[in-house]
Structure formats: C-alpha cells, structure tokens
Amino acid sequence: MNQSFTSVREVNFDGLVGPTHNYSGLAHGNVASMTHEGLVANPREAALQGLAKMKSLLDAGYTQGVLPPQQRPDLGALRALGFRGSDAELLNQAANEAPQLLRAVCSASSMWTANAATVTPSIDTPDGRVHFTPANLQSSFHRFLEPATTGRVLAAIFADTGHFAHHPTLPATPAFSDEGAANHTRLGASHGESGVHLFVYGRQAFDGDGVAPSRYPARQTLEASQAIARQHGLGEAQVVFAQQHPEAIDAGVFHNDVIAVGNGPVLLYHELAFRDEQATLDALRRKMSTPLIPVRVPLEAVGLEDAVASYLFNSQLLSNADGSMTLVVPGECQEREAVWRCIQDHLLAGHNPISEVVVKDVQQSMRNGGGPACLRLRVVMNDAEQAALSGRVLLDDGLYGELSQWVRRHYRDRLATADLADPQLAVEALTALDELTRILAIGSVYPFQLA
Template sequence: MTDAVEANLDGLVGPTHNYAGLSPGNLASQSNFGAVSNPRAAALQGLAKMKRLADMGLPQFVLPPQPRPDLGFLRRLGFTGSDAEVNAAAWKAAPILAGSAWSASSMWAANAATVTPSADSGDGRLHFTPANLLTNLHRSLEHSHTTAALKRIFSDPRRFTVHDALPPQPHLADEGAANHVRLCAEHGAPGVSLFVYGRGAYEAWTGRFPARQTCEAFEAVARRHGAHRPVHLRQNPRAIQAGAFHNDVVCVGALDCLFYHQAAFEDPAAMQAEVRAAAAGLFEPQFVEIGEAELPLADAISSYLFNSMLVQAPGEARLTLVAPIDVAEHPRARAVAEGLVASNGPIRRVEYVDVRESMRNGGGPACLRLRVVMTPEDLAAANPAHRLDDRLHGRLVEWIGRHYRDRLVPANLADHEMIKEARIALEQLDTILS
C-alpha cells in the first residue's frame, strides 16, 4: 500500500461563526470575546486553504457545518415555545447556553475524530472514532452530527468503520486528532501512533485551565481500532497552563518527522526513546525540537507556528510546512520557519495561508483539517460529492457569497432572522453536496 496518500477533510466554516469566548484555556478565544466576526471571510479563507492543498495534488474533502442553532438542545433544557421564543428566552436567561447552541466550532475538524488507517488497524479497514469533546459544552453537542457526516462520506463497510463516540464521561474525555500524530516511513506503510494526553482519568487536576484529553480515552480508541503500535505520551502540564489546550498547538508531525516545541511533552527524552522503540524496524524518526531560547512558549502559542500543517506534495520527498500568515508577521516565529528550510532537514519549504478569522478563535491551519491516510481503493469508495474540485469550489464560493454575512456580533444571534438565514444556507449546501 505504498501508493496511499494523506487526504485532508476540512471543516467548512458555518454561517454562525462568532466570537463567544466559550473555550477556557484557549487564549485567542477568550481575548476576542464579543468581537465582530466575519463569517463570509472565515468561510472563504478556509475554502481557499482547501483549494490550495487540492491544487498541490492532495485529496481534499469537505466536512459541512453542523446545523446551528441547536434549538433541540435548548428545548431539552426547558426553553419552550416557537423557535424565536426559545432562542430569545435562552439569550435572556442563559446566554452561555444560547451561545453554545449557536457555536460554529465544528469548523475545527482536527477535533472531529481520531483516525487509524488500514495499514495500522487490526482488521485492515480505515477506522474513525468521533471525539466526544465533553470538556466544553458547546463542543459536546457535535459528536452525533460528526458521526453521521463521517458515515455519509465513508459509507462502505468493507473499507471503513465509523464508531460511535466514547461514552460522554469525564474519565473518557476525548478531543480527537488534535492530540494524535501518526509517524511512518511513507503513508501506506505501517506507522506509529502518538496519543498525547493531558491527564489520567483518576488523578486530581488542579490547573488553571482544563487538561481536556485523558489517557484512558485514547487507550480505548487504540483498542477499538486495533492500533498496532500505539505510544501514549503525556503533554507537558506547563504547556496546557500556557494556553496549549491541544497538543497540536505545540507539535505537528508527518511521515518520519516530528516537529515540536521543547515544552510540548512532559519528558522529551523519554518521548524520543518510546517513539524510536515503537518505530524500530520500520523507520528512523527525525525529531525537530525548537527550544525556549529560539522561540519562547508564549510566542509559539501566539503565533501558532506548530499549528501549521506538514504535508508531502506529490513527487516531493521532503515536507512543506503550511503555516498561518501570523507566523510570517511574527519575527521570531518566522526566523524559526526560515531556519527549518535553510537547515536542509525534512522540511523543504514554508507556505503561508490567511486563516485570520479562525485564528482569532484559536484555530490555525491544522485545526481546520482532519488527516486521513487513504489507499486508492479508499479514495474510490469515499463519497465523491464531498471531494473538492474546481467545480465544487466554484459552487461553494457562490453559496458563501449568497448566504453569509460579513459582519456578526454575538448579539445578532438573538435575532430570529439569523435562524432562518442559517437554515436556508445549510439546506442549499445539502443540495450542493448531495
């Protein structure tokens, strides 16, 4: 299966994209609370990134926005009446609950699921476990829709298994692929899965910000998928407290390269030893560690250098770092990126993308995509309506221009017109993707 490729499944930003500050530990989300958002620009920026990756020759799929507002959630909490009455009452009595019902956070597809490709699974199929995302209320509403969407795209049971999310209990808190890295010699070859957790299910956590991923959740995912070479690693608590709410804020990997900040793992030396042991006989890992002196942890988090994508373009042996434009505008982060290229190591070049609207809510290029290693047979079996090409790109650009606002503040979400706008937009999108 050496001809397998790493496809990207990106979350399309929804029409209710706003800055409601619902995510403790996510410094960008908190600092931009209440700011004016631009859903149209957000969706076009994310779509432009998808198109850029597709133009590089990488398979690109589209994960649609989830239906928002989730008025069923508000009704289950006791709000009654018409849709307009439910929405208005929730905003008046419980604005955090109302904001959760309106959140467009499913755009960050790195949290959609954890993926094990056929080369690493126990039964030779491609496995998905949607993340329960129970640490944050607004994100815990996503997994049932995520499961349905994944089953729509990956429907062939001979090639794909889409599991249900883990039981929604604190002991099994699961944040998906934002805390998972797969290393390998080539995408179709057997690899090593790095499952990075923030806490153990039975330990006391007293940090200022939550440690969202438990070790026990990832152990369960690895068992479900029959993952052949799982390595369970602890994220550095200092990184979590500094604002690295997921490991992909301070670490990214692809093929045999792991690119990470010195503060990413609790014990970097032990991490390297465990990864080398798991990879023995398969490949020799390349560790690219950036020290505090080169880039302080606070700068790594504010620039989102490590929330870049590492991709292998067809016909190229080395990797491309797809970084947010914020890195180019941050002198120290840019110096690190340029140094990687000059070093003649595993990273050949850096390309910058503008995803500022997502960045202001704490999601960079890597947050917007779920990586899925697929064989040619997998690609042929996946739903072609969700695969981005020039035609679909053009239709989505037109759809966004017709249905998305260019200015939105959380207060606008109390307007019943916004409910109708969001519904009509997603009904039209369903027609496009059918």
C-alpha cells in the first residue's frame, strides 16, 4: 500500500479505545455486542490493537489522525439520575440498585468514531469550510452521553473558524435520531473533486409508508439526514437519500456501514443494503460527475449472517496514488469461508479498482460490534486545513510510541463487568485521560477538567 500525498487528502481519525472497554452487551440490534455480553475484556489489548491498525496505515503512506475517548465512568450522569455521595458511593449504589445504568456510564463505545459526527469537506460547502455535526446518538442511553464531549473535542481540534464550521447536534428525539457518518458516504471522482453525498436512513418519522424493521430498531431517520444536509448547505443536486433494507437491519445491520462502504467512485455493497437498490444506483448515477463503479455482493455469495459476523462491509476502502484501492478488513473475514472466497474471487478478481486486501486484528473491538470502519471518522482536507489543525493529533512515529506507552502505563489487561464498580478504576481512567489531553495538546475537554 503506497500513497503519495496530494493537496487534498482523506484523513482517518481513529478513536482511541478507552480504559473502561468492557463487554456489557448494551447495543440492542448489534448482534456481536449482544452475543459477547459478559465476556472478560482486555482494555490494554483493545487500545493497542487500534493503535497498531493506525500505525500500519501510517506506514503505508496514509494520513492518520487520533481522537481521544470519552470520560468514563460518567459520574455526572449518575448524579443527574439521582445517585448521591462520593464517587465510590455513587458507583456502589449504582451497582446495587441499577447495574444496567452503571454499565451504560462505563461504556467505551466512543471508540467507534464513525458515529461521532457527519463531516462535509470544504469543496462541497457554500462557504468553503469543512462542516461538522456531532451525532445525537439518542437511540441508546450509553451513546447519548457522548455528544457534548464529542462536540468539545472536535471544536478543540478543528478550532480555526476560517476553515472549520461546527453545528449543534440535532434535537435528541426519535424523529431526528442521528448516528453520524456510519450512515453517510461521499462518492465522487476523487477526494479533491466535488462529490455526491449518500445518506442512508432506516425509517421515516413523518409521513412515512410504514415500512420499517420489525425485530431491531432503525437508528437513523430520513428527517435527521435531511437536517444535516441543510446544516452543511448541501443542495438537492449533491445528495441522495436512500432507505436501508429492513431485512438487513433485522439481521443485525444496525448502521449502513455494516452493509456498504464507498470511496471515490466505488460503492461496495450487499444486495440487501438498500430497500430500493436500483433507484439508489440510478440517483447516484444521475448526480455524480464521474461514472459510478458499483461493486455488488449478491446474497447467494455472502448471506446476511456471514456479512454481519465477518464485517466484510465494515472495512476501510482507501485510495492509492495509482488509482487503485486497498480494502482493510477485520481478521474475522478469513474465518468465514464464503466471505474469504468472495474477497478473492469477486472483489480482487473483479473489474473494479480494489487491488489489495489487508487483514487487521481488531478482535477486541469486533466482539463489541465494531470493525475497522467503525473505528474511524473520515475528514477530507486540503493542505491549508490540515495545517490549521490544533493540537498534536496527526499520528507519527513519535506520537505512536508515546500513546502505546501511555496505554501500557494506565490500562488494565483484564476487565469484567463486575469490575466497573471499582472506584480505583475511575481514578485510573481520569488520571489517564488527564495525561492524554497533555500528550495530544488539546486543552481541557473533559467534564472533570472543566469543573
């Protein structure tokens, strides 16, 4: 994998796995999360696996960024819910009276930064700035706790108002349920040319036809996607809104990035990704200035169960300088015969730019339902915008070494759900995060630092 930098590039900002990484099975509709509930987690291994993926992409010539985790446990949330006393007393009371709330306020789900926000590059916006809208994540309590800190982190890193614009989260109501970039794909000739934005939703809150999944919830609404497009100044000619296939959601495809991934003119997708596959492709073809390259995986080649278990479509599709693309897949893709055969015979041997598949071990994340694509927020920037970044958030060998040592100093190598009530864990986590903000030079972004 080699990529020579041009004046416009895509930077993947990966989320660092937090010190409280555990398997609580909080995400209803996320089959992997529910299946692995109760397992003993290894936060240190999880964080190092994430860093290793970042480092390998950096070494291959890609620009790689880092985003910090959330403050967990969120003791402020427990106090807001009526728990009283010292930090230790809060944790003990929650463990005894509402263990499900304790698990929620200790979730390390912010590692999946594809859900952090929706981002529109400056080349597509009327004011020529990069636009950000943090996702409200209102569909689950443990993720609803994230947007305030996410907004502060993004505002601290992308602070130059001449280059970056920040919007408020959408109203945290079911009608405007927003899960961020996991349901948004930008397609076009290249990163440096104007693109078309594919927004995928699971249900329509107002005046819908009633077609929705029956087993698991649809987390993204059409109304939320439309609102973000308006916030970012995207016109009708720049957007396509498509409904996710209800059957896929009921199979555990809780976000579009679990069933489709796009990059440049390529859209790699499963036959059951969209409710109306042909209408979606036709709309993209009408609006794109370059020919769409659809790479369709039929149901007969990869069933929904294999797609969800392997996270084939939750892979990173990256552009190379020679026009080819590299697909970064989780190790689980090798464990499913049908998936690995599809990669070799259908993707690599097909008439498309995908020329290389790279396998990465992110098992700790995968057990909670997040693959390589979940772990990154894509931000397309030109040289001036990249130079305007605040802090020390672009990975290099030095930062990688410091972050690796930071993880080894502060993270446990074993964490069971019963350990979440340990007040020492909270002390360890806050100590680690305070040091991290100094390493990344992003200032005070956490509630405990602002108190």
